Amino acid sequence: MIPSDVLDELRLMLGEGLSTGKSDLSLHGQSETWHAEMPPDAVAYPRDTGQVAAIVAICARHGIPVIGWGAGTALEGHGSAPRGGVTVDFRHMNAVLEVRAEDMLVRVQPGCTREDLNRELRASGLMFPVDPGANASLGGMASTRASGTTALRYGTMRDQVRGLEVVLADGRIIRTGTQARKSSAGYDLTALFVGSEGTLGLITELTLRLHGQPEAVSAAVCGFETTEGAIDAVILATQMGLTPARMEYVDTATVRILNAADGADLPETPHLLLEFHGSDTAVAEDAARFGEIAGDLGGSGYAWATRPEDRTRLWSMRHRAYHTILATRPGATAIVTDVCVPISRLGEAIARASADIDASPLDGPILGHVGDGNYHAILMVDRASPAEITEAKRLSDAMVAHALDLGGTATGEHGVGLGKLHLMEAEHGAAWDVMGAIKRALDPDGVMNPGKLVRQN
DSSP states (O other): OOOHHHHHHHHHHHGGGEEOOHHHHHHTTOOSSSOOOOOOSEEEOOSSHHHHHHHHHHHHHHTOOEEEESSSOOSSSTTOOTTOOEEEEOTTOOOEEEEEGGGTEEEEOTTOBHHHHHHHHGGGTEEOOOOOSSOOBHHHHHHTTOOOTTHHHHOOHHHHEEEEEEEETTSOEEEEEOSSSOOOSSOOHHHHHTTSTTSSEEEEEEEEEOEEOOSEEEEEEEEESSHHHHHHHHHHHHHTTOOOSEEEEEOHHHHHHHHHHHOOOOOSSOEEEEEEEEOHHHHHHHHHHHHHHHHHTTEEEEEEEOOHHHHHHHHHHHHTHHHHHHHTSTTOEEEEOBOBOOGGGHHHHHHHHHHHHHTSSSOOOEEEEGGGTEEEEEEEEOTTOHHHHHHHHHHHHHHHHHHHHTTOBSBSSSOOTTTTGGGHHHHHTHHHHHHHHHHHHHOTTOOBSTTSSSOOO
């Protein structure tokens, strides 16, 4: 529990911006997936960087944990408070501070969501491309090094963050990076904080790269007799230099669920969902070339469309897939894998995962961003069933072990949080201890989002 005099000090600064209400604490202790509720002792709602620095400084003096909170869409318990403390909710720090159209840069506060940013940019001819599906906050996306459906063409958050303002564990405020396109001046601290999950400091401002809105966009759907055929089409298209903005895989089980819920009317076979960006001519040529590749590899029913309403319907269905799948088992939650492997081994990885799930009593439809080797299994479980959770964890860990054997990673985009912590040593070996050394150097008292990402003392 936070001592009353510390709460009084925080309340004096924040006023109504500090909450200890039960419902507020419960909300900030929840996870999108299977993790148990772990609420903080208080929730702070700062309105500027100065208030964030003061909150952190007060907590640091008293050894009180500090946990950052964006939109609450993380899947691995990143925002949970296993040791209590103060959750810093950035909902009031959500402004677009500056658009530098000539430099294709934007400065934003961490609570700004990707959808809000793109609405702000609509008239500028620019866009922010990273699309993890959920309307996540940009600070949270940077903290987890998020990616999503468009990473194949535009890259992940790692590729978009040019600079940061960060409040360190002792309350100091630093800036990393510049607005220049490149720099050789010292350690890349921006890259250090991107993906650090709030364990090194709290991001209070981001400078992000923007991209031009494409002249033309087309979406396409193609069925395949086998998963192997679909993955071979992905590999061959990549080798031929095609760069779709999105290249998504859904397995037969997922297609069956989407047909029932959304009236998709797709043949019940594995499918690829694609989107092409570029000029009218380039989009038409790329779509036609992919159709030829798919046809040579057993693809069928290939159709592409340019009408915005058709594209919106397709990607809305894809983005809702997680919740649509959960709805097939009312009351269920899920352990969601997000392993990533070299594309050349993707077919093997999915086949192994499918076989393991088929041999298990659990259901686990598979879908993913296969253009960059990333796939998800939605392992549905009853939160009240220890046996089901144990089995889902076993399946998930087996997928990770196989991915590591293939040269892949335990998490392609969701991050570590609580859920993947036990897998870090297997992936990184001695390098995990180096991460711990960095953590101790910047946060010697372990107050920043404790229990996540690094080995615990």
